[in-house]
Amino acid sequence: MRNFEYARAADIEQAIMLHARGSDTVFLAGGTTLLDLMKLDIMQPARVVDIHKLKLDQVEPLGDGRVRIGAMVSNTDLARHDHIRKHYPALSQALLSGASTQLRNKATTGGNVMQRVRCGYFRDGVSACNKRNPGSGCAAIEGLNRNVHAVLGGSQHCIAAHPSDMCVAMVAIGATIHLQGPKGRRDVPFADFHLLPGDTPWKEHALEAGEMITHITLDAPMPGSRSAYLKLRDRGSYQFALASSAVVVALDGNVVRDIRIALGGVTTKPWRAANAEAVMRGKPASEALIREAAATAMAGGQSYGQNGFKLMLGQQAVMRNLSLLMA
The missing domain is CATH 3.30.43.10 (Uridine Diphospho-n-acetylenolpyruvylglucosamine Reductase, domain 2)
Structure with missing residues (x-):
């Protein structure tokens, strides 16, 4: 070091x-x-x-139904918080599916948002990696890309998958990130904070120079909704997602009144599948509709060889989650 x-x-x-x-x-x-x-x-x-040591370690339910989370709240405390477990079960489930108990006890909400990719070519220090060494190339595109590489949202410059479980749940719930820096305070919608790699994969987020995350405010729960997080991986613990989904859905009888679907493991940023939501919103729930929505969620995905199975696994993550919630 x-x-x-x-x-x-x-x-x-x-x-x-x-x-x-x-x-x-x-x-x-x-x-x-x-x-x-x-x-x-x-x-x-x-x-x-x-x-x-900053006093940013509180989870505060607000009068309008939203929840304000300090950036220093540990992943364990957030996952176990009674209000989060009751009103945002997908978030609690996502947090508890990640890492180990010891890491969750140390890891923070703000740090989880800011965590970097687990691509082996990024972390080995010598391979071509545009995130680490802009302009050097992306060794993953034609290399070992089975586990932690994306089939949605990538570019010719980077296909590393975003690693967070928590962020997938938050983008489905809807949230605002509160920042503070030398120029003062500002807010960024959660869905806009993480950036697609495009031509500049070294630019991973919307932070400006000297800014820090102070809080995250979750949107109020969708009225009458239920939610869940589903993570598919090679083993049952201490493993990054091959594909995951967070779903928030509200039904009127059998009709989908409103729905939010997010994907992880298969994408380069926490991914809101608005196209799949549009397929289901306002229609009677059915197995055929769920299959259509899952296929739509993965539309435009691109295989890079070893990770091609994620095109179908991503659909499975959405279908299984939707089927469980609508059973």
Whole structure:
């Protein structure tokens, strides 16, 4: 590991001030991703600003039905929170399906949003990777791409899948990310925060220089809705998704009044499948309709060889989740 400067912030304002002292500075929250990447020499910050003592560790139900989550709330505390389990079960299920108990105890809400891809070519430090070394190419496109590479949202410059389970649930629920930085405060819709790789895969999110996530506010639950998260993987624990889905649905009798569908494991960012939602909204639920929606959700997917099975597995993740919720 390289030498770096370390500072601990007492509050948000001091954290932003400390970060502004140099361009090569990162915030340290739980550290479950950052420290790994520093040890691998993939991230090489000159300064680390420790924010784990900031008072951003509360889950606050609001009067209008929304919920405000501090960036430093641990994944365990968020998943186990009574209000989240009751009103946002898909989010609780997504969090509990990820990592291990020990990691969930350390990992934070803000850090989960900011976690980086698990592509082996990104993490090995030597292979062609446009995220790590812009312009070098993407070794995954013709290389080993079975597990953590996407079939939706990729480009000729990057096909690494976004790794988060939590973010898939949040994009289905709907949320707002609250940011604070040298220029003040601003809000970004959750669905707009993560960026597609396009021609600039090294630009992964909508943060501006010196900004940090302070809170995330979940939308109020859809009236009369139920939700669930389904994760398909090679083994039953401590494994990233090959394909996953988060579904929030409200029925009037047998008719789909409203629905939100999100995908993970098969996509380069947390993916809202609005095209599949449109197929189902306002129609009587049926097995045929579920199959059509699942196929639509994966429309436009592209196989890169070893990961081609995800084109069907993504459909299975949507179909199985919808069938369970509508049973």
